Amino acid sequence: MSTTTPATEGRKLPFYMAMVEAIRQEMARDSSVFCLGEDVGQIGGVFQSTVGLHKEFGAERVRDTPISETAILGTALGAAAQGMRPIAELMFVDFVGVCYDQILNNISKTTYMSGGAVKLPLVITASTGGGICDAAQHSQTLHGLFARTPGIKVVVPSNPYDAKGLMTTAIRDDNPVVYLFHRGLLGLPVLNFIDAQFATEVPEEPYAIPFGEARIVREGSDVTIVAFAQMVHKARVAAAELEAQGISVEIIDPRTLVPLDMDSIERSLAKTGRLLVVDEDYLSFGVTGEIIARVAENLGRFQLRAAPRRLAIPDVNIPYSPALENQVIPQAACIVDAVQALMNNPL
Amino acid sequence: MQATHDQLLWMYHRMLLIREYEDTLAMVYFEGKLPPHIQKGLAFDIGAGTIPGEMHLSAGQEAAAAGVCVHLEQQDSVWGTHRAHHFAIAKGVNLDRMTAEIFGKVDGLCRGKGGHMHLYDTEVNFACNGIVGAGIPHAVGAALAAKLKGNGAVAIAEFGEGAANQGSFHESLNMASLWQLPVVFVCQDNNYGISVNKKTSTSVESNVERAAGYGMPGIRVAENDVVAMHAAAGEAIERARRGEGPTLIEMKVDRYYGHFQGDPEGYRPKGEVRALKQNDPIIRLEKQLIEQGVLNDEQVKQARASASDRVQTAIAFARASAYPDAAEARQHLFVE
Numbered sequence: 001m002s003t004t005t006p007a008t009e010g011r012k013l014p015f016y017m018a019m020v021e022a023i024r025q026e027m028a029r030d031s032s033v034f035c036l037g038e039d040v041g042q043i044g045g046v047f048q049s050t051v052g053l054h055k056e057f058g059a060e061r062v063r064d065t066p067i068s069e070t071a072i073l074g075t076a077l078g079a080a081a082q083g084m085r086p087i088a089e090l091m092f093v094d095f096v097g098v099c100y101d102q103i104l105n106n107i108s109k110t111t112y113m114s115g116g117a118v119k120l121p122l123v124i125t126a127s128t129g130g131g132i133c134d135a136a137q138h139s140q141t142l143h144g145l146f147a148r149t150p151g152i153k154v155v156v157p158s159n160p161y162d163a164k165g166l167m168t169t170a171i172r173d174d175n176p177v178v179y180l181f182h183r184g185l186l187g188l189p190v191l192n193f194i195d196a197q198f199a200t201e202v203p204e205e206p207y208a209i210p211f212g213e214a215r216i217v218r219e220g221s222d223v224t225i226v227a228f229a230q231m232v233h234k235a236r237v238a239a240a241e242l243e244a245q246g247i248s249v250e251i252i253d254p255r256t257l258v259p260l261d262m263d264s265i266e267r268s269l270a271k272t273g274r275l276l277v278v279d280e281d282y283l284s285f286g287v288t289g290e291i292i293a294r295v296a297e298n299l300g301r302f303q304l305r306a307a308p309r310r311l312a313i314p315d316v317n318i319p320y321s322p323a324l325e326n327q328v329i330p331q332a333a334c335i336v337d338a339v340q341a342l343m344n345n346p347l
Numbered sequence: 348m349q350a351t352h353d354q355l356l357w358m359y360h361r362m363l364l365i366r367e368y369e370d371t372l373a374m375v376y377f378e379g380k381l382p383p384h385i386q387k388g389l390a391f392d393i394g395a396g397t398i399p400g401e402m403h404l405s406a407g408q409e410a411a412a413a414g415v416c417v418h419l420e421q422q423d424s425v426w427g428t429h430r431a432h433h434f435a436i437a438k439g440v441n442l443d444r445m446t447a448e449i450f451g452k453v454d455g456l457c458r459g460k461g462g463h464m465h466l467y468d469t470e471v472n473f474a475c476n477g478i479v480g481a482g483i484p485h486a487v488g489a490a491l492a493a494k495l496k497g498n499g500a501v502a503i504a505e506f507g508e509g510a511a512n513q514g515s516f517h518e519s520l521n522m523a524s525l526w527q528l529p530v531v532f533v534c535q536d537n538n539y540g541i542s543v544n545k546k547t548s549t550s551v552e553s554n555v556e557r558a559a560g561y562g563m564p565g566i567r568v569a570e571n572d573v574v575a576m577h578a579a580a581g582e583a584i585e586r587a588r589r590g591e592g593p594t595l596i597e598m599k600v601d602r603y604y605g606h607f608q609g610d611p612e613g614y615r616p617k618g619e620v621r622a623l624k625q626n627d628p629i630i631r632l633e634k635q636l637i638e639q640g641v642l643n644d645e646q647v648k649q650a651r652a653s654a655s656d657r658v659q660t661a662i663a664f665a666r667a668s669a670y671p672d673a674a675e676a677r678q679h680l681f682v683e
Contacts (some may be wrong), residue, residue: 054605068522070515074481074482074483077485079493082493106485110474113461115455115457150680
């Protein structure tokens with residue numbers, strides 16, 4: 001099932017405040033919810049992802065940790081197995097490299113290896129994405145790495161409304177959830193570097209958005225673009241330009257990679273027959289290929305009018321210089337080109 | 348801390364049960380594996396037979412488990428390693444279901460999905476782990492949960508001296524001490540990380556020296572002696588329960604079997620195991636209990652027979668259990 005953007009009125013919040021509001025409301029509702037991670041306490045997170053919570057809930061429940069990613073995630077596992085609901089932050093998703101064993105061999109496998117006897121209601125949060133010249137070790141998204149690991153759910157919100165509703169769902173889920181927030185979308189004054197709406201209407205009362213339900217960002221009839229996080233906004237810029245050229249673009253934001261709402265993508269393809277997947281993760285062996293493979297497996301359900309296309313980081317590391325970084329992260333202009341190629345190359 | 352007669356007898360019975368279990372598994376393990384049939388020259392087929400997969404036995408390390416678990420309640424948790432049958436049995440894990448799990452059967456603790464390195468028993472708060480050192484921070488997390496809930500529970504991380512060279516060990520000790528968590532780190536020095544001996548792998552003579560680096564007490568139990576371990580663990584666990592933070596214990600234990608069953612052990616000096624068995628912790632306690640008049644020869648005989656019966660019951664339970672339905676391979680990835 002898919003939903004369109006809800007027509008809420010009134011209060012506007014940037015992404016980071018919407019995300020924090022969900023955590024605050026869940027912490028108030030459930031005493032087993034607590035936060036831990038580097039700098040998440042006193043300063044409210046390097047990316048303000050826990051801002052205000054330390055003051056409100058205290059140092060026991062909003063815990064600054066040593067720079068010890070393995071101990072942070074291992075501690076989250078142990079606490080979750082004992083009935084707590086930890087939210088463990090990795091600051092930069094790139095740091096998963098120093099604690100990957102805890103995700104790959106422990107957090108993702110405990111429930112399965114125990115035959116369902118042990119549940120791990122924990123959330124791992126991390127910031128993702130390039131665009132601020134942080135170079136190869138602080139610019140990755142890596143959502144595909146988590147999504148291809150059985151046993152974890154993966155959330156990649158693109159806007160404040162979804163940020164809040166998906167965080168609520170993540171905290172209430174009895175399974176491990178990796179919740180990835182893109183730095184360019186947070187709405188922090190120092191990180192406003194892409195063309196996106198930084199504050200949108202967000203209801204004050206708690207609400208939960210079910211996992212596995214895509215959002216139709218924009219309706220159209222010629223081409224379907226599937227995009228996540230920052231790429232949703234780049235796709236919108238491209239779609240506006242393409243509209244002026246007479247090409248009608250539909251944008252689907254799946255919002256969660258695991259579970260993935262293929263039904264919404266297929267419904268859109270039945271209408272447009274043309275698919276472009278735009279992703280800020282690495283190109284090969286990843287998310288874009290997976291979505292196109294699933295489409296290929298179900299070709300009987302719709303008639304494709306052009307060979308599917310994809311845009312992603314072209315299997316290089318993210319370079320430092322702004323002159324180079326823009327060359328590897330898909331930009332609106334590349335999306336326009338790719339859509340035109342879809343229109344001009346019928347099957 | 349002086350062990351009471353009841354505690355001594357409890358430890359004696361548990362150690363006998365562990366030893367009987369491991370010695371029995373050591374034999375059952377080879378059922379269906381011999382003679383070799385997959386590749387010429389291969390000693391045996393690891394994945395075949397009654398007990399498929401690798402098997403890491405803990406005979407010779409019983410005193411560590413009994414000396415710690417005698418102090419534990421049900422809500423206290425134990426986080427073990429790939430070689431953890433001794434702690435599982437000492438913590439009171441259901442022996443029938445544990446054995447069924449090791450046989451890969453549906454009545455196993457994990458319905459046949461975990462195997463002997465990944466035993467989970469939520470009834471008695473036990474878990475073990477196949478990655479060296481990975482379970483140590485899990486105990487820290489359990490201790491943090493206990494502190495946040497204020498329920499008085501203690502967490503035990505049990506691991507070998509090889510794991511003390513993993514980053515997870517050092518991160519965990521720092522964090523546990525920093526937060527004064529109710530956790531006890533139990534390092535069992537059996538002198539071997541697979542084939543590499545401690546002198547070749549470890550920069551300090553005893554890991555207890557590392558405790559000072561994290562601002563916590565370190566207690567060395569220099570002999571494979573359950574009475575000494577009882578005292579050390581009792582002190583550490585009481586300290587944890589009082590809210591005074593973690594302790595690191597290093598205990599000398601022995602590994603009577605190879606790293607895995609079938610290990611040719613070419614790295615081991617000839618006759619080493621026979622020499623180690625001269626100081627066997629079960630014989631040591633048994634002699635002591637007889638000398639003190641706590642046990643007589645008849646009771647020893649009965650205790651050994653009863654351990655054997657219990658193990659045979661567990662083996663029979665596991666043999667009788669069915670393999671899981673094929674559909675279960677795709678289940679339990681997530682809880683509903």
